[in-house]
Amino acid sequence: MNYLFPNKASTINDDDPRPTLVGQDGEYIMEYSLGNPMFETYGVIDTGSDFTWLQCLPCIRCFNQGDLDYLHTDFNVGLHAVDCTSPLCIQIVNPSVTEVLCDADNCQCKYMMEYSDGSTSAGDVFHTLLRLQTTPGNYVGFPRFIFGCSRETTGDFSTIASGIIGLGRAPASMISQIYDYIDGKFAYCLVPMGQDAVSEMRFGQIAVISGPGIIYTPMIPQILTSDNYHILMEGITVGDVYVPYLEGDKAVLGTILQANFMVSFDLERKKIGFKKMNFSFLEALDPLY
Known part of the structure; x- marks a missing residue:
């Protein structure tokens, strides 16, 4: 059970999320939505990492993500910056996150990640409403979902996705954040x-x-x-x-x-x-x- 991210208790109903996956170039991407207004995007699913991030504007160095839009943090009122002294910022310290940093000017929680192939992602940490598809056109929402807005990436990332969906076991993974609602169960x-x-x-x-x-x-x-x-x-x-x-x-x-x-x-x-x-x-x- 994840006490930092309380969600509704798990029930057997039509609200269990079942988003589709698209496979290309050896990777599988999943649709999800963030913020208000609802921003739809795709991320590469990865059970070997523990933090979800996507590329955001303004961006210092972003890779080409094809036809996908970039989330602009200045124009989505549903995004809330995480303070670097809050438990939500401390929670993302895990083996997949290289460093958790503070912005001296506004105490904005920041992250820096490095993957086994040397690729990196660095940016700001926000929380917002996460939506996952249940049936076509219908979604279930999870409040206070924490994620990273990548301002700078280096290395090799999929050009058909905006970032990574971390499905590992650490507290900040998507699985841990929605754990109570899904009763700790997922499949693909x-x-x-x-x-x-x-x-x-x-x-x-x-x-x-x-x-x-x-x-x-x-x-x-x-x-x-x-x-x-x-x-x-x-x-x-x-x-x-x-x-x-x-x-x-x-x-x-x-x-x-x-x-x-x-x-x-x-x-x-x-x-x-x-x-x-x-x-x-x-x-x-x-x-x-």
């Missing part, structure tokens, strides 16, 4: 790149999978310096050949390596479920209804 099925089918994220009770062919494995306590999702991997079967895995635990990351699987995370029961999918996405989802 990543359709392989190039297929004419739509992937989908699922949050809440609709993320629970059942039926034949499902394998659940317990999560193990994360390494002290990591907020990733870890399971114990014993081996890999390639055709009829079993290859033992001798490296111990393995982080579960949202990449194309999980394509053709429904992956369900249940953080309340500390387990992760896998279901092999060998057909179209809509057919694969039948057991969920």
Whole structure:
């Protein structure tokens, strides 16, 4: 439970978020909305990082994000700057955030992140209303969602998204901030790149999978310096050949390596479920209804 970000209790209803995913260039992007007026954008989903950010104007150095608009912080009244002395600013200190800084002039909370490939994002921290799609044209809202407005990026980022959606376990991740509403449950099925089918994220009770062919494995306590999702991997079967895995635990990351699987995370029961999918996405989802 996340006491800094209280939300409504989880219920089984039509309000469970289920935004669609788009796969391109080896990454999957998800639509979400921020602020007032509602600003719609797309971010790359990443279970290996713990902070959500998007590029904002005014910007010192921004990468090309194609046809997507940039969020202008001067013209969205629904954005609220986070004070660097507030618990919300302190909360974003986690392994994925390199530094939390203060602006000496106005005490604006700032962040600086660096990824494993050397790419960086730096900017200001805000909180606002987050909206996630439930059904086409309908959304559920989460108040006081904290995120980063990137003013300067370096390195290699997707040109079909405005930033990163952090789905890790740290307190400032999107999952942690909406934890109570979704009861610690989310799932995704990543359709392989190039297929004419739509992937989908699922949050809440609709993320629970059942039926034949499902394998659940317990999560193990994360390494002290990591907020990733870890399971114990014993081996890999390639055709009829079993290859033992001798490296111990393995982080579960949202990449194309999980394509053709429904992956369900249940953080309340500390387990992760896998279901092999060998057909179209809509057919694969039948057991969920």
